[in-house]
Amino acid sequence: MSSNPDESGVGVNAGEVLLDAHNVTMQFGGLRAVNDVSLRVHTGEIVGLIGPNGAGKTTFFNCLTGLYKPTAGSVEFLGEPLPPKPRLVVRAGMARTFQNIRLFHNMTAIENVMVGMYSRTQTNAIDAIFRLPRHRREELASTKRAKELLDFVGLTGSGDSLSRNLPYGDQRRLEIARALATDPKLLLLDEPTAGMNPQETRQAEELIFKIRDLGLAILVIEHDMRFIFNLCDRVACLVRGEVLVEGTGKVVQNDPRVIEAYIGAPATEPDWQQPGDRPGEGVADA
Amino acid sequence: MRAIIPDALKLQLRYPARAVGILGALAMAAAVFMPWAYGPGALDNMTLWASPSPLQLFFGVLALLVLALLAIPLVGKPKLGRWAHILAWNTSAKTSAISALAMAGVAAIAIAIELGGVVNLDPGAWVALVGGVLAVTATLFLPDSPPPSLERVKSAKWLQITGIALGMAAVLFGAAYGLGLSDAGAFLTFAAFLVGLVLILRQFGVFDWLSIAAANNRQVLVLSAFTVAFAFPFTQDGSDATMSVAAQVLIFAATALGLNIVVGLVGLLDLGYIAFLGAGAFTAAVLSESAFATIDFHPPFVITVLISGAVASLLGLVIGAPTLRVSGDYLAIVTLAFGEIFRITMNNLDGNDGPNLTHGSNGIPGIPDLSLLGFDFGQPHVILGIDIGRFANYYWLMLLVMGLIIVVFTNLNHSRIGRGWVAIREDELAAEAMGVNTFALKLLAFSGGAFLAGVAGAVKAHYDVSVTPDQYVFLESAFLLAAVVLGGMGTVAGVLIGATILKLLPEKLRFFSDYRLLLFGLLMVVMMRFRPEGIVADERRQLEFHDDSEELADEVEEELIAHHAHLNPDREVFEL
Ligand SMILES: Nc1ncnc2c1ncn2[C@@H]1O[C@H](COP(=O)(O)OP(=O)(O)OP(=O)(O)O)[C@@H](O)[C@H]1O
Numbered sequence: 001m002s003s004n005p006d007e008s009g010v011g012v013n014a015g016e017v018l019l020d021a022h023n024v025t026m027q028f029g030g031l032r033a034v035n036d037v038s039l040r041v042h043t044g045e046i047v048g049l050i051g052p053n054g055a056g057k058t059t060f061f062n063c064l065t066g067l068y069k070p071t072a073g074s075v076e077f078l079g080e081p082l083p084p085k086p087r088l089v090v091r092a093g094m095a096r097t098f099q100n101i102r103l104f105h106n107m108t109a110i111e112n113v114m115v116g117m118y119s120r121t122q123t124n125a126i127d128a129i130f131r132l133p134r135h136r137r138e139e140l141a142s143t144k145r146a147k148e149l150l151d152f153v154g155l156t157g158s159g160d161s162l163s164r165n166l167p168y169g170d171q172r173r174l175e176i177a178r179a180l181a182t183d184p185k186l187l188l189l190d191e192p193t194a195g196m197n198p199q200e201t202r203q204a205e206e207l208i209f210k211i212r213d214l215g216l217a218i219l220v221i222e223h224d225m226r227f228i229f230n231l232c233d234r235v236a237c238l239v240r241g242e243v244l245v246e247g248t249g250k251v252v253q254n255d256p257r258v259i260e261a262y263i264g265a266p267a268t269e270p271d272w273q274q275p276g277d278r279p280g281e282g283v284a285d286a
Numbered sequence: 287m288r289a290i291i292p293d294a295l296k297l298q299l300r301y302p303a304r305a306v307g308i309l310g311a312l313a314m315a316a317a318v319f320m321p322w323a324y325g326p327g328a329l330d331n332m333t334l335w336a337s338p339s340p341l342q343l344f345f346g347v348l349a350l351l352v353l354a355l356l357a358i359p360l361v362g363k364p365k366l367g368r369w370a371h372i373l374a375w376n377t378s379a380k381t382s383a384i385s386a387l388a389m390a391g392v393a394a395i396a397i398a399i400e401l402g403g404v405v406n407l408d409p410g411a412w413v414a415l416v417g418g419v420l421a422v423t424a425t426l427f428l429p430d431s432p433p434p435s436l437e438r439v440k441s442a443k444w445l446q447i448t449g450i451a452l453g454m455a456a457v458l459f460g461a462a463y464g465l466g467l468s469d470a471g472a473f474l475t476f477a478a479f480l481v482g483l484v485l486i487l488r489q490f491g492v493f494d495w496l497s498i499a500a501a502n503n504r505q506v507l508v509l510s511a512f513t514v515a516f517a518f519p520f521t522q523d524g525s526d527a528t529m530s531v532a533a534q535v536l537i538f539a540a541t542a543l544g545l546n547i548v549v550g551l552v553g554l555l556d557l558g559y560i561a562f563l564g565a566g567a568f569t570a571a572v573l574s575e576s577a578f579a580t581i582d583f584h585p586p587f588v589i590t591v592l593i594s595g596a597v598a599s600l601l602g603l604v605i606g607a608p609t610l611r612v613s614g615d616y617l618a619i620v621t622l623a624f625g626e627i628f629r630i631t632m633n634n635l636d637g638n639d640g641p642n643l644t645h646g647s648n649g650i651p652g653i654p655d656l657s658l659l660g661f662d663f664g665q666p667h668v669i670l671g672i673d674i675g676r677f678a679n680y681y682w683l684m685l686l687v688m689g690l691i692i693v694v695f696t697n698l699n700h701s702r703i704g705r706g707w708v709a710i711r712e713d714e715l716a717a718e719a720m721g722v723n724t725f726a727l728k729l730l731a732f733s734g735g736a737f738l739a740g741v742a743g744a745v746k747a748h749y750d751v752s753v754t755p756d757q758y759v760f761l762e763s764a765f766l767l768a769a770v771v772l773g774g775m776g777t778v779a780g781v782l783i784g785a786t787i788l789k790l791l792p793e794k795l796r797f798f799s800d801y802r803l804l805l806f807g808l809l810m811v812v813m814m815r816f817r818p819e820g821i822v823a824d825e826r827r828q829l830e831f832h833d834d835s836e837e838l839a840d841e842v843e844e845e846l847i848a849h850h851a852h853l854n855p856d857r858e859v860f861e862l
C-alpha cells in the first residue's frame with residue numbers, strides 16, 4: 001500500500017513477502033463487504049487488522065483462507081496464487097482461528113490438536129486397517145507433538161479434557177494450538193482475546209510473541225487497541241470494506257480518520273473512554 | 287417417582303417399607319415352587335408343585351436378588367463396609383423388583399393368551415404377581431441410594447479377566463437357551479428376564495466396571511468373544527432351525543456394521559445400503575457355478591468375494607462422488623432413489639429390456655454351496671461328536687467376515703481417518719479449514735462401507751442358494767438403519783445387539799409378523815424420545831445428542847480418564 005518505508009512499518013524483523021493480497025473485493029449481492037483491499041505480510045511480522053464492527057475484517061480473512069472466493073482481485077501466498085480450497089490453503093502454510101470458537105466440542109483437547117495435523121500426515125486406510133508401521137509411527141509422533149503444542153500454549157495436563165469442558169480462555173488457546181498443529185508459516189487470528197479478562201489477554205499477548213519467535217508471521221484481527229498496538233509491527237484499519245490507513249501503530253493510532261471511524265463524529269467527547277465499550281476500546285489509552 | 291413420594295415420608299417409612307418388600311420377595315420366591323399355569327401347553331410347563339421349570343428358576347433369581355438387596359443392608363452400615371457405597375442397594379432393589387414384576391406380568395399374559403383366558407392362571411402366577419406388586423410398591427418408598435461406584439474398585443487383572451469370561455459365558459448360555467425356545471410366550475418371558483437382568487446389572491455398575499476391564503484387557507475380550515461365538519454351534523447339536531437363524535443374524539449384523547461406518551462414524555444418512563449387499567450377491571451369483579449364471583467366468587470364491595466387494599464399492603463411488611459434495615439431505619434422497627433404481631435394474635436385466643444378466647425377477651437360483659480348501663459348506667461334519675450342519679458352516683464363515691468387518695471398523699475408527707470423521711461430524715467447515723480432506727474421507731467411508739456390504743453379499747448369495755431382486759428392497763435398508771440406530775450409532779457391540787433384536791424377534795415371534803412394522807416403528811419412536819444414542823451408547827454420540835448436558839460431559843470426561851487409568855496410576859481408587 002504505502003510507498004513510504006518509514007510509515008509502512010515494514011519492520012526490522014520482516015523478511016520476504018509471505019502473503020500478498022491484491023485489490024481483493026468480496027461482493028454479497030448488493031453489499032460490497034470487502035472493497036479493493038491490498039495487504040502484504042512478510043515473514044516474521046505481526047500485522048494487525050482493526051476496524052469497527054461489520055467493516056469486513058472476517059470476510060477478508062475468509063477470502064484469504066479459501067472459505068470465500070473473492071469476487072475480484074488475487075491473493076498470492078509465497079509467490080503462488082492461493083489454492084482454491086481451505087484445506088489446500090492449510091497445506092500451503094496458512095492456518096486460522098475463528099471469531100466464534102469452532103473447536104470440535106466433543107473431542108478431547110489432544111484430539112482437536114491431532115485433527116490439525118491431518119494435512120501433515122499420510123496414514124491411509126490400508127495403513128490404519130492393518131496397523132502398518134506408518135500408522136504406528138505417525139500416531140506416536142502426532143501424540144507427542146500434540147502434547148508439546150498443548151504445553152506450548154499453556155494447556156499442560158488438559159489433554160484428556162473434552163474441549164467443551166474447558167474454560168473459555170483455554171478454548172481460545174486450544175484453537176491456536178490446533179492451528180499451529182497444521183505447521184503454518186502464517187497464522188491468522190480472528191479476535192483471539194474476545195471475551196477474555198485482562199490477565200488472559202496479557203497471556204495471549206505473550207503467546208503471540210512466542211509464536212512469532214518460532215519464525216511464524218501473524219495476521220491478527222482485534223478490537224482491543226492496547227493489545228493491537230503493543231503487539232503489531234504494522235496495523236491496517238478497515239472501514240466499510242476499504243483500507244482507511246495502514247502503517248505503524250503510531251501512525252494509525254494518531255490518524256484522525258481512524259478515531260472518527262470508530263466514534264462517528266470527530267471529538268464530540270463521547271463515552272469511548274469507558275473500558276468495555278468495544279469499538280473504541282483502547283483508543284483512549286493509546 | 288422421586289417427585290411423587292416426598293423424601294421425609296420415605297425416611298419415616300423406611301423400615302416398614304423394607305419389611306413389606308422382603309415379604310413380597312419371599313412370596314415371589316415361594317411362587318417359584320408353585321404351578322403357574324393350568325395346562326402344560328403354555329410357556330415351558332409350569333404346572334407342577336415343587337418342581338420349577340427353567341423359566342420359574344430364572345424368576346427365582348430375580349426374587350432372590352430383591353430379597354438379598356433388601357435383607358443384607360439390615361446387618362447395618364459398619365458391617366457392609368465399603369460395599370455400602372459400592373452398590374446402590376435401594377435403587378437396585380427397586381430395579382430388581384420392577385424387573386421381577388415385569389417378568390411375572392409377561393408370563394401371566396402369555397399363559398392367559400396361550401391357554402385362552404385368565405382362568406388358566408394357577409396360584410403360583412397370582413402369588414408372583416402380588417409379591418411383585420408388594421415389592422415394587424415397597425421399594426418405591428425406600429430412599430434413593432447414591433450412584434454405584436463399582437467401576438472405582440481397583441481389581442486385579444485376573445478378576446477382570448474372570449469377569450469378562452463370565453460375561454461371555456453368560457452371553458453364550460443366554461443365546462443358546464433363548465434361541466432354543468420355540469414357544470413365543472416362553473421366548474418373551476425369557477426376554478423380559480434378560481432385559482430385567484441387564485437393567486439390574488447396569489444399576490450395580492457392572493457394565494461400567496466391565497467396560498473398564500474390557501478396555502484394559504482388549505485381547506482377552508476379543509479372544510473370548512470370538513471363542514464364545516465360535517463355540518455356539520456346539521451348543522445346538524445339529525439343530526438346523528437355530529443355526530439358520532444364527533447365520534442370518536450374522537449376515538444382517540455384518541451388513542449393519544458396514545452401514546455403521548457410514549452412518550455412525552461419519553454421520554452420513556444412507557437409505558439405500560441394501561443395494562450394495564445386493565450388488566455383491568448378484569456379482570457372486572453370476573460368477574458362481576450355478577447353471578443359471580450368466581457370465582462364463584467362475585473364479586474361486588476368494589476371488590469372487592473381492593470382485594463382489596469391488597463392484598459394490600465402485601457403485602458407491604459412482605453414487606457418492608457427485609452427492610457427497612452437497613449437504614447431507616441430498617445424500618439421503620439420492621441413496622433412497624439409488625436403492626430403488628438398483629432393484630428395478632436387476633429386474634430389467636432379463637434379456638427383454640436389456641442384456642440378460644440376472645434373469646429378471648426370477649433371479650439366479652441353484653447357486654452351489656461353497657467349497658473352500660476342500661471344506662464343503664453344504665455337507666454336515668461331525669466335530670467332537672457333535673453334528674455341524676450346513677448352516678453352522680456358513681455361520682462360521684460369516685463369523686470370519688464379521689471379524690474382518692469389526693477389525694476394519696475399529697482400526698479405522700481409532701486412527702487419523704477416524705479422527706477426521708469425527709471432526710466432519712462435529713463441524714465440517716472447521717474440519718476443512720483445518721486441512722481435513724472432508725470429501726475424500728466421506729467418499730472413503732461410503733465406498734469402503736459398500737465394499738464390506740459387497741463381501742457380505744457374496745456369502746449371502748451362496749447361503750441363500752438363490753438371488754432375486756425382491757430380496758433387496760427398501761424395507762431392508764430401513765431395517766439395517768434401524769439396527770444401527772437402535773443398537774447405538776458408532777459402536778460395535780450396540781449394532782450387534784440391535785441387529786440381533788431386529789432379526790431375531792420376527793423369527794421367534796411369528797404371530798407378530800403382521801404387526802412387526804408397527805411395533806418396530808413404535809420402538810424407534812420410543813428410543814428416539816428416551817435414548818436417542820441407542821442401547822449401547824458411543825460416548826461421543828451421546829454427547830452430541832445431549833449437547834446441553836454438562837453433567838454428561840463431566841461424566842464422559844471422567845470415564846475417558848478412567849479408561850486411561852492404567853496410564854495414570856495415581857488416580858484415586860477404592861482398595862478392596
Ligand atoms: N456470507 C455473507 N453473506 C452476506 N453478507 C455477509 C456475509 N458475510 C458477511 N457479510 C456482511 O459483510 C459485512 C462484513 O462482515 P464481517 O463479518 O466481515 O465484519 P467484521 O469486520 O468481521 O465485524 P466484527 O468486528 O463484528 O467481527 C457485514 O455487513 C456482514 O453482514
Ligand SMILES: [Mg+2]
Nearest residue numbers: 057058059099
Ligand atoms: Mg469479524
